Amino acid sequence: MVDFENVLILAQKELHDAGRNRWFMLYALAFAGLSLALAWMALMGTGRYGLAGFGRTSASLINLVLLIVPLMGLTLGALGLAGEREQGTLLYLLAQPINQAELLLGKFAGLALALVAALALGFGLTALLIAANGGGAQVNVYLALLGLACLLAIASLSVGFLISALAPRGSTAVGVALFLWLLLVFFGDLGVMGTALVLELSVDQLFALALANPLQLFKIAAVYSLRQNLDVLGPAGVYAIRTYGSQLIPLLVGLLIAWVVVPFVAAAFFFKRRGVL
Amino acid sequence: MKDTMTDPIVQVSGLTKRFGALTAVDDVSFDVHPGEAVALWGANGAGKTTALRCLLHLMPFSGTVTIAGKDVKKQGKAARFLVGFVPQELSFHDDLTVAQTLVFYARLKKVADGYDFTPLLERLELLPHVQKRVRDLSGGLKQRLALAIALLADPPILVLDEPTSNLDIRAREDFLRFLHDLRESGKTLVFSSHRLEEVIALADRVLLLEAGKLVLAAPPHELEKELGRASTLHVILPAPTIEPALEILAAHGLPVSRNGQGVRIRVQPGAKAEALRLLHDAGILVEDFSLE
Numbered sequence: 404m405v406d407f408e409n410v411l412i413l414a415q416k417e418l419h420d421a422g423r424n425r426w427f428m429l430y431a432l433a434f435a436g437l438s439l440a441l442a443w444m445a446l447m448g449t450g451r452y453g454l455a456g457f458g459r460t461s462a463s464l465i466n467l468v469l470l471i472v473p474l475m476g477l478t479l480g481a482l483g484l485a486g487e488r489e490q491g492t493l494l495y496l497l498a499q500p501i502n503q504a505e506l507l508l509g510k511f512a513g514l515a516l517a518l519v520a521a522l523a524l525g526f527g528l529t530a531l532l533i534a535a536n537g538g539g540a541q542v543n544v545y546l547a548l549l550g551l552a553c554l555l556a557i558a559s560l561s562v563g564f565l566i567s568a569l570a571p572r573g574s575t576a577v578g579v580a581l582f583l584w585l586l587l588v589f590f591g592d593l594g595v596m597g598t599a600l601v602l603e604l605s606v607d608q609l610f611a612l613a614l615a616n617p618l619q620l621f622k623i624a625a626v627y628s629l630r631q632n633l634d635v636l637g638p639a640g641v642y643a644i645r646t647y648g649s650q651l652i653p654l655l656v657g658l659l660i661a662w663v664v665v666p667f668v669a670a671a672f673f674f675k676r677r678g679v680l
Numbered sequence: 681m682k683d684t685m686t687d688p689i690v691q692v693s694g695l696t697k698r699f700g701a702l703t704a705v706d707d708v709s710f711d712v713h714p715g716e717a718v719a720l721w722g723a724n725g726a727g728k729t730t731a732l733r734c735l736l737h738l739m740p741f742s743g744t745v746t747i748a749g750k751d752v753k754k755q756g757k758a759a760r761f762l763v764g765f766v767p768q769e770l771s772f773h774d775d776l777t778v779a780q781t782l783v784f785y786a787r788l789k790k791v792a793d794g795y796d797f798t799p800l801l802e803r804l805e806l807l808p809h810v811q812k813r814v815r816d817l818s819g820g821l822k823q824r825l826a827l828a829i830a831l832l833a834d835p836p837i838l839v840l841d842e843p844t845s846n847l848d849i850r851a852r853e854d855f856l857r858f859l860h861d862l863r864e865s866g867k868t869l870v871f872s873s874h875r876l877e878e879v880i881a882l883a884d885r886v887l888l889l890e891a892g893k894l895v896l897a898a899p900p901h902e903l904e905k906e907l908g909r910a911s912t913l914h915v916i917l918p919a920p921t922i923e924p925a926l927e928i929l930a931a932h933g934l935p936v937s938r939n940g941q942g943v944r945i946r947v948q949p950g951a952k953a954e955a956l957r958l959l960h961d962a963g964i965l966v967e968d969f970s971l972e
Contacts, residue, residue: 406757412787416773423775491771498736498765499788502757678739 409505410512413496417513418520421479430475431521435528437467442529446536460533461541461548464526465625468552469618473559474584476518480563481580483510484674486573494679507671511564518556522549547628551659555621558662561670562617568670568677587618606642613639614655617662624655687749689714689762689837689868690735694743697730697892704730705741706892714836717869719883719900721876727892728872729768732841735870736760747837761789764830768841768872770822774815778806778825781814782832789833804828804858820851827858838862840871844878856881879903913955916942916968928962929955942967 421427441463484507487493496506526549563580570576599609613619623643627633633640647654688711697705705727712718720728734741737752737759745752747759772781782797801807804824809817817825823846830838843859844852859882863869873879879886880900888896888903896903917925925943929936934955935946945955952971959966 409788412784416784420773420775491767491769492773494733494738495765495767495771497738498760498763498767499785500757500761500790501788676740680739 405502405504405508409501410509413501413506413509414513414516417483417510418517421514421517424479424482427475427479427517427521430471430478431524434467434471434475434521435525437471438464438525438529439532441467442532446533460529461544461625461629464529464548464552465622465629468548468555468625469622470588472518472522472552472556473587473618474581475521476556476559476561477563477566477580477584478577479514479518480560481566481570481576482573483514483560483564484567484670485570485576486567488571488679489573497679503675504671507564507667507674511560511667514560515557518560519553522552522556526552544629548625551621551624551628551656554656554659554663555617558617558659558666561663561666565666565670565673568674587616606638607646610639610643610646614658617659620655620659620662624652624659627651627655686714688712689748690870691746692731692735692743693745695731695734695741695745696743697727697734697739697741703892705734705889707743708889708892708894709743710887710894710897712837712868712870714868715863715866717863717871717882717884719879719886720870720872720889721874721879721883721886721903722889723874725891726889728874728889729841730892731889732839732870732872735839736763736765761833762835763837763839764827764832764835766823766826766830766838766840766843768845770819770826770846772814772822772825775813777811777813778817779810781825782810782828785829786832791833800828800831818851819846820848820855823847823851823855824858827855831862836866837868837870840869842872842874844873844875852878876903910946910948911952912972913945913947913952914939914942914970914972915945915955915959915966917959918965918967921964924962925959925964928958928964932958934958 438460442460445459445463484493487496493506497503526545530545562583563576566579566583567576570579598604598612604612613623623633623636623640626636626640627644633644636643643651690712692711693709695705695708696703708727708731710718720731722728730739733739735745735747735752737745737756748762750759750762752759773784776784779797786795786797798807801810804827806821806824806828809821814822814825823843827843830840838859840859844855847855856878859869859871863882869882871882880903883900886896886898886900886903887894888898915925919941922938922943926936926938929943929945932954936955937944947955956966956969
């Protein structure tokens with residue numbers, strides 16, 4: 404039986420801790436600063452190319468989100484359990500009248516809120532800049548991108564949590580998280596392309612392979628929200644539109660939600676089996 | 681004080697904990713009655729800490745542990761409401777102040793809103809330190825903070841893992857005094873220690889663990905007898921009385937020898953006072969003594 408008051412107490416504590424986490428604050432400020440810079444550049448080009456602020460900025464933000472948001476989520480999640488296990492605070496917490504489910508849910512909810520707050524800060528400041536400069540078009544695209552970025556952040560957090568549940572030490576967990584981030588960000592596209600070439604994959608297999616990477620899920624969903632087509636993604640994009648049509652966005656969002664739920668459940672399973680040591 | 685007429689408040693049956701090939705706790709069973717102070721005693725690595733952690737179900741184990749009838753595996757949260765825990769390694773969130781730490785744990789322990797922390801803080805002499813960050817506290821103050829947290833919500837049982845291991849001698853005496861008062865007030869204590877003097881001072885019953893096995897359960901005054909360990913008593917005497925003392929003690933069969941300013945006597949468990957009584961009866965002034 405989960406006591407949601409305990410979940411709330413623990414979530415508040417995590418939120419407080421995230422505010423004191425220098426790395427997290429650095430990521431959050433870097434994201435806000437870079438998104439402001441991208442928006443500024445987009446606004447500078449408005450006169451020249453005749454494009455409005457929010458849509459153009461959203462296009463620029465997709466790559467920034469792909470780079471920074473998984474890094475924030477993975478590292479924050481990786482330290483979530485392993486760091487406290489190493490310090491001994493996890494053992495002390497579980498000696499109190501709470502259960503493991505409350506502890507995991509509380510920590511996860513607090514960290515997820517911290518990530519959403521960091522993204523809201525970056526997107527919010529950028530929106531103010533765009534609005535102040537009169538670029539008010541395609542607000543819905545911008546909000547959709549914020550929603551997808553939050554989902555990607557929470558999915559990354561969940562994967563980080565799974566790493567944290569399995570790793571013996573905080574440093575190991577962060578190391579694995581950084582390696583995974585590199586793999587997903589830098590080798591995701593190349594890996595899919597290389598595998599497709601070597602194995603001579605069909606276009607549907609290629610698309611299925613892309614869906615295995617949460618970053619690709621975000622990218623496809625974000626590009627589709629922005630342009631209403633996926634021509635820019637090549638044959639796999641065209642295949643996706645023809646096959647799934649209007650069901651594509653629910654499919655991509657559903658898979659991103661699965662990336663939140665499945666690693667979290669696995670983390671809970673391994674955490675329970677392993678205990679707090 | 682202990683009440684052995686009532687049902688045990690802690691029941692441990694067949695407790696076994698393995699880490700891979702290593703059996704840290706091996707088929708240990710014991711009961712603790714309300715108000716009783718029970719010590720787990722043994723060398724480092726004997727399994728004391730692991731056994732205490734299993735009492736709180738902080739790790740998976742085989743066997744059963746019940747606290748006030750609640751199986752810790754099935755009703756762990758309800759069981760932990762009845763227990764205040766003081767760990768060996770004090771692991772708080774260092775960036776919180778003492779006040780913030782107390783409030784955080786008080787909320788988890790469902791301490792009523794408006795609870796007045798002052799009497800507890802005064803009793804543990806923590807009141808002047810409430811605004812300090814935990815990282816700035818000394819080992820002794822952190823230990824008191826752990827005890828303050830353990831006492832929040834007034835649980836009937838305290839589980840303490842080597843509660844004085846990180847303290848200097850003065851802080852240790854203070855802390856033992858707190859624990860003694862708590863025992864007198866009716867709390868049930870289950871604690872681990874590798875210090876015999878601590879166990880003797882505080883426990884009603886001692887459980888001796890060796891390599892994870894429970895090898896002896898006895899009251900502390902019977903412990904030395906059971907263990908059969910002899911000690912050496914060093915007695916400081918006025919110089920003119922050393923020779924008569926040697927003669928008297930040797931005449932009563934005690935293995936005695938001269939030692940600087942006095943005599944050295946090998947004494948058997950439970951018979952340490954005999955040598956001092958013989959000297960007193962012979963009118964020999966004992967200036968000082970120590971036991972080794």
